[in-house]
Amino acid sequence: MWPANRLTERLNLKWPIVQAPMGTMTTPALAAAVSNAGGLGGLGMWGLSAEDAGRRIAGFRQLSGGGLNVNFPIWPEPVTTQDAVAAMQRHLQPHYDAKNLGRVPAPQGVASDVSDEHLAMLLEKKPEVVSFHFGLPRTEVVRAVKDAGIFIQSSATTAAEARRLEAEGVDAVIAQGTEAGGHRATFTDVAMSMQAGLFALLPQIVDAVSVPVIAAGGVSDGRTAAAAFMLGASAVQMGTAFLMCEEANVQPAHREALAQANESCTVVTDVISGRPARYIRNKLVDDLLSSGLKPLPIPKQLSLTRPLGASGDREMTALFAGQSAGMVRHRTAADLVEALAQDALQRLRSFN
Numbered sequence: 014m015w016p017a018n019r020l021t022e023r024l025n026l027k028w029p030i031v032q033a034p035m036g037t038m039t040t041p042a043l044a045a046a047v048s049n050a051g052g053l054g055g056l057g058m059w060g061l062s063a064e065d066a067g068r069r070i071a072g073f074r075q076l077s078g079g080g081l082n083v084n085f086p087i088w089p090e091p092v093t094t095q096d097a098v099a100a101m102q103r104h105l106q107p108h109y110d111a112k113n114l115g116r117v118p119a120p121q122g123v124a125s126d127v128s129d130e131h132l133a134m135l136l137e138k139k140p141e142v143v144s145f146h147f148g149l150p151r152t153e154v155v156r157a158v159k160d161a162g163i164f165i166q167s168s169a170t171t172a173a174e175a176r177r178l179e180a181e182g183v184d185a186v187i188a189q190g191t192e193a194g195g196h197r198a199t200f201t202d203v204a205m206s207m208q209a210g211l212f213a214l215l216p217q218i219v220d221a222v223s224v225p226v227i228a229a230g231g232v233s234d235g236r237t238a239a240a241a242f243m244l245g246a247s248a249v250q251m252g253t254a255f256l257m258c259e260e261a262n263v264q265p266a267h268r269e270a271l272a273q274a275n276e277s278c279t280v281v282t283d284v285i286s287g288r289p290a291r292y293i294r295n296k297l298v299d300d301l302l303s304s305g306l307k308p309l310p311i312p313k314q315l316s317l318t319r320p321l322g323a324s325g326d327r328e329m330t331a332l333f334a335g336q337s338a339g340m341v342r343h344r345t346a347a348d349l350v351e352a353l354a355q356d357a358l359q360r361l362r363s364f365n
């Protein structure tokens with residue numbers, strides 16, 4: 014029960030609260046604030062060289078003696094056709110023109126994986142947790158990281174995915190309900206319309222695996238965290254709630270949109286990045302959806318849409334957010350961890 018369980022004991026956590034590693038929106042200051050408050054701070058490593066990733070971990074270590082979770086999304090080499098690229102460039106050109114951005118460039122981006130250099134860096138820096146999104150990297154990487162005593166976790170959007178992750182060696186599964194902000198972790202091609210919300214997904218994943226399960230998607234306060242524990246979670250992982258904290262690297266237009274969000278303003282779509290993710294709906298989403306064009310595979314699509322938000326235009330920015338964004342209040346990460354932990358504790362005690 015809240016707060017102590019086999020996961021908190023293994024990871025030496027005061028509170029079973031995990032801050033989602035959200036790419037470069039997560040900063041060493043955010044992760045350190047969460048870990049110093051007794052939760053597990055996380056840093057996204059996508060797109061960083063092994064050297065830069067190592068520097069990011071060192072930045073965290075200067076600010077905290079607590080545990081750290083570093084995260085690598087895994088995707089294959091993005092393969093496109095010239096026709097698909099040309100059609101997307103043609104479609105986006107008027108938006109580039111409106112912002113004086115010149116010609117739409119050639120799409121950029123490669124596979125995302127844990128290279129040998131990244132692996133060597135991980136074995137040297139030894140973060141307490143390494144997590145993955147969209148499945149797992151090659152078996153040798155999983156084995157080497159585990160052999161170094163590092164805890165491994167990855168997200169599942171179905172019970173079948175959770176079973177597969179457990180069979181491949183994860184120490185904990187993150188059950189990602191459809192409420193979640195950011196990219197859908199799905200790695201088995203299950204259609205979005207067939208995926209479950211956390212209330213249905215979590216107990217079924219808890220029943221499907223024997224490793225601890227971390228609940229993600231729509232958890233944002235003591236009530237939702239307590240509910241996740243009632244459904245069998247060993248910890249909660251929050252992304253959207255931490256996005257509004259002052260330590261997060263979130264652009265003003267994005268912060269403003271989060272502050273005005275409600276329960277029905279988000280949509281899951283692959284048109285922004287090339288892979289399904291939940292965003293606050295805006296003109297960029299609507300425009301790409303109505304174009305009927307198939308997006309380029311991640312991260313090539315993102316390389317074309319990202320420049321449109323660089324000037325801070327809310328309508329042209331990728332506004333990642335979960336369905337609980339309307340419940341999120343602006344405060345520091347330490348306040349958020351403490352308030353949520355105490356509130357969940359009170360609520361769960363009232364059931365005794």
Ligand SMILES: Cc1cc2nc3c(=O)[nH]c(=O)nc-3n(C[C@H](O)[C@H](O)[C@H](O)COP(=O)(O)O)c2cc1C
Nearest residue numbers: 033035036146193194195230231251252253333335
């Ligand atoms: C802006 C944003 C970026 C995210 N990026 C990642 C990521 O790089 N890796 C990852 O494992 N999860 C990522 N996630 C998903 C979270 O791990 C988690 O599933 C989700 O935030 C939980 O739902 P919530 O947003 O309702 O709290 C991201 C979430 C958000 C909101």
